[in-house]
Amino acid sequence: MTSTVPPSAGTVHPWFREEGRPAPPDLRRLSGAETFELLRREMAGLSVSLPGPALPAQPFVLPRRSYEELFDVTRVLLSLVRRAVLAQGGSWPARAVALGADPDDYPLLSGQDNTETEYCAMMARADMVIGERGPQLLEFNVSGTFGGPSETHALAAVWQQTHQEAGRTPFTGSDPLIARVRAYEDVCARRRLPKAVALVGSLGDLLEDSDIRFHELALEQFRHRGFTADFFEPHQLPDALGRPGALRYPLGLRDFALPDWRERGISLEPVHQSQRSGFLLLPPQSSGLLANKKALALVSEGRPWMTRAERRVVERHLPWTRITIPGRTGWREGEHELPALLLRERERFVLKRAIGQTGREVLVGRHTSEQTWEAAVSSAFQAGDSVVQEYVEPVSCPLELTDGKKTWTAQVSPVLSPMLFNGRAGGCWARFLPDGGSGAEGRVSVGEYHATENAVLTWA
Structure with missing residues (x-):
């Protein structure tokens, strides 16, 4: 499994905190x-x-x-x-x-x-x-x-x-x-x-x-x-x-x-x-x-049969995910050409092979050089074998x-x-x-x- 986990400090987030319990x-x-x-x-x-x-x-x-x-x-x-x-x-x-x-x-x-x-x-x-x-x-x-x-x-x-x-x-x-x-x-x-x-x-x-x-x-x-x-x-x-x-x-x-x-x-x-x-x-x-990550992208895009309650769960708990296919897509209240978006906003995204394991086929934009990222994005869109997911700050x-x-x-x-x-x-x-x-x-x-x-x- 792979995730994007940088160091973080500060007070304990409420999700982890149980008031009134001993440490x-x-x-x-x-x-x-x-x-x-x-x-x-x-x-x-x-x-x-x-x-x-x-x-x-x-x-x-x-x-x-x-x-x-x-x-x-x-x-x-x-x-x-x-x-x-x-x-x-x-x-x-x-x-x-x-x-x-x-x-x-x-x-x-x-x-x-x-x-x-x-x-x-x-x-x-x-x-x-x-x-x-x-x-x-x-x-x-x-x-x-x-x-x-x-x-x-x-x-x-x-x-x-x-x-x-x-x-x-x-x-x-x-x-x-x-x-x-x-x-x-x-x-x-x-x-x-x-x-x-x-x-x-x-x-x-x-x-x-x-x-x-x-x-x-x-x-x-x-x-x-x-x-x-x-x-x-x-x-x-x-x-x-x-x-x-x-x-x-x-x-x-x-x-x-x-x-x-x-x-x-x-x-x-x-x-x-x-x-x-x-x-x-x-x-x-x-x-x-x-386990194919393209299935996550399909759900992230939204399916016509999804209920409003299901869409709310997706919006809240599934980071924005798309298949690496050229074209326009919605992101953060705007329409963008997907390849150009990834090159322009490298630090906001993670590139993942749709079929992969143990993190071998994952690139985190903010931890990847611009040159390496551009080459990986180009390859992913040529093959159509990957997904891009919005980076989560844990x-x-x-x-x-x-x-x-x-x-x-x-x-x-x-x-x-x-x-x-x-x-x-x-x-x-x-x-x-x-x-x-x-x-x-x-x-x-x-x-x-x-x-x-x-x-x-x-x-x-």
Whole structure:
């Protein structure tokens, strides 16, 4: 995920402030050194990025109204993006073409368009910063492989050990792993399927051997709620499903990214074979089209079927976004030629590849030289493969940090990522730069720019 996050200082924005509550550092019952060691120990093997030397000594704690607003805004905007994508064609391959994507890049489309449509928005993560007007959506991650669920679950468990008020945990939040299991329970109930799920991935995707805990934690949550659940490499699938006859595992959790498997030469044929046998791999690959940033641009422009209430949500919470196609467009009460506008107002915009990840295809105008920006804008309009989004100036909030020896409070500007599973709130992940800086050219990303992770909670 990528955002535009410069340093910011000053008083705490009302969106972050809870009047009448104690400061979270006052509720910490462990020392900074104990908190530091607990984080390192409990996060080991879960692919959580705690690069150090400074780690969070507390969660991000939001007022209840702000915490719930994150999920409310995500539900509305995800629904609009889904509907905008569906309107692009009569089938999923046609929609891919309409959004400038190659259908060959979506080889796991099942061909069962109704099923794909039903579950395309089953799992989603919104990436937001907080501006003066509250949450501002930068992009959606819609699939089974986005970061955040295991990390948020584990970090929240740590914070419930480190802080107490009147002998009880003062913070709470929805749990992404439980919400994901409940989404699968919904599918089983609707389709009258036995509660059995195969987590499909590859151990070669893990950074370290110890990261197997990442999969074990997911399986544990399914089993705790009565599922038969096991992990399978793709080549194990056909035998594991038990054909011929009823499938032992009618459902699968897609826990792999196709680009990674292509790079490593892993064959998809066992997955195709399983799908032909009736194996329902969720979320379906159609979900990837909802993450295409051109869909955000369509919603930002406004669709004729949008209600006034939906337009108000878009106006307030989705920064102005347009596809890089030459022509005139409205911006800030005026009409402008889009390419000329971007060159003239470079510092007000961010250029993003429509299909991209981890900030590799993002340029922040104010952190980019004029020459580099002009070349990127020219290329984007020639290819028509990008979007431009108005820059969001985020506000900051205080967060207690520790290096294991001392603790201090810093002003940071986090990226907040509420997650939905079948519409249910499923926890909120966060990334931030401990020094309050803006990362590489204004971007915050765990994989590319070594941001630190945290969980977002609210008052119990």
